[in-house]
Amino acid sequence: MLEVTALPLDELRERTSEKWREYPDDVLPLFVAETDFPLAPEITAALQRALDAGDTGYVASRTPLAASYAAFAQRRFGWQVDPERIRTTADVSMGIVEILRRVTQPGERVVVMPPIYPPFFDLVEEAGADVVRVPLRDTGAAWEMDLDGIRAALEDGASAVLLCNPHNPTGTVHAREALTALGEVAEEFGVAVVSDEIHAPLAQPGTGFTPFLEAGDAARRVGYAVVSASKAFNLAGLKCALMVTADDTTGAVVRSLPIEVEWRTGQFGSIAASAAFSEASDAWLDGLLHTLDANRMLVGDLLSERIPQARYRIPDAGYLAWIDLSALGWGDAPARRILKDARVAVSSGPTFGTEGAGHVRLNFGTSPEILTEAIERIAALVGR
Structure with a gap:
């Protein structure tokens, strides 16, 4: 350390x-x-090598980033990610919007769980959908998802759930059991769960962080994770996020996104993220x-x-x-x-x-x- x-x-x-x-x-x-x-020293060194080489062109179609993230996920979370199921884009917000555009129709409703990162409201709107609010429950000892409230929203016609895991602003690491239940109720109603996991590398040891796509078979079938090194390693300005799936159907949805979604990835963002997710960091x-x-x-x-x-x-x-x-x-x-x-x-x-x-x-x-x-x-x- x-x-x-x-x-x-x-x-x-x-x-x-x-x-x-x-x-x-x-x-x-x-x-x-x-x-x-x-x-992190490895990031500084990687960016310096790129500067020295004038390596400032467009991001390549083949980079070490997917493999680097898959290895990171295995080391840090015990999560086995298939690098072939990863695509990149400029940032987590863009990844969320592009996936929501594919899994909802204009005017449909998306569940969000306030108090929540303020752009979530705008991202749903940008995707052409409407927000349905299902606030977190304060138990007095912790915040937790209101699974009954989410079920009611889905029964009322909501067509997707936008999850923040870990949650911003409360810093909540959602329990595995709750994530599993969310996946199951989403599958029951045939809706997608898009999980913003930008704060995942910052889960404190012992908190039991569970990636949504690791929370059970249903979660793997309905879920999309959008991840980044930007918060943990302070790389937001370099523009790089990853969209991860764990099922053929969801993988096909992400693969169907226009190539320009991936081309918006920053070259320095990809280089820095590969270094951030490496074991050296x-x-x-x-x-x-x-x-x-x-x-x-x-x-x-x-x-x-x-x-x-x-x-x-x-x-x-x-x-x-x-x-x-x-x-x-x-x-x-x-x-x-x-x-x-x-x-x-x-x-x-x-x-x-x-x-x-x-x-x-x-x-x-x-x-x-x-x-x-x-x-x-x-x-x-x-x-x-």
Whole structure:
């Protein structure tokens, strides 16, 4: 395991990505899902080789990426993926839209489970379908899928389910049994399940992460997984995602997508993802998970000490903290006050659905020092 630590703030402010250009320098940006760590060494080396060779043309029809991901899935999840059942595209959102266009008709309905990554609502619309909301259930100890609610939506005519596994923003790793049941009810009604698994490499050890296509025979027959190295390895700007299937019928659907869907894959994205999924990057990923484990606990400790009114459940995966600040009386969208008065940018809860009222999403993929200062700034507003 390598030690993975965030870059200093002055170096981070030299970056030109969205996280570091949206707000002035007096704002601590903990909103968009970018991280503050250096790239994994294998990725840097692979990209440098490409630059040195001027290897900046179109992505090839044959690359090592599918085999690299299949080996990664076997090592990390015990998931046996057939490389022949993988196609690439620019990003997970594009993969979701293109698959939804194939498995739904215009005007049909797609189940989403808020609070949910805000673009899910837009992606369903982009695909020509309508959203039907089946919120996650809060048991008091965890969030879980409302399988009865999903069944009711399918009985009412919904024609697909858009799953987030692990879930954004709650960081929930869905139980294998729930995923198996979802596959079975989807098959019963003859609908597809499209599973966004972009946060899968960031599932903490011991959480029991299950890829949807590993959750049973029915899941394999109805499911499509869309995966990427972009969140774990901070590669979003390089544009590469993979669409994975485990059945002849679903595989044929993905193969039927226009070749331009695959040509939108970035050359650097493919090169970087191949390196990210290689065994040589495992030690870096293990180090990152160790750092994020400490950070997710630090958020809990800081909130308990400085903002005890906050409700926060330690996430199973990822680097996003879903925090309920309703008890502070700062309205449905406390992120506005936090930005204005504390100069900390966090994601606004209501954009994740009405279930997000009073909540914020805070990105803890940064240094303990930045996290501490951010929560101290927010705490200073309490009682004012």
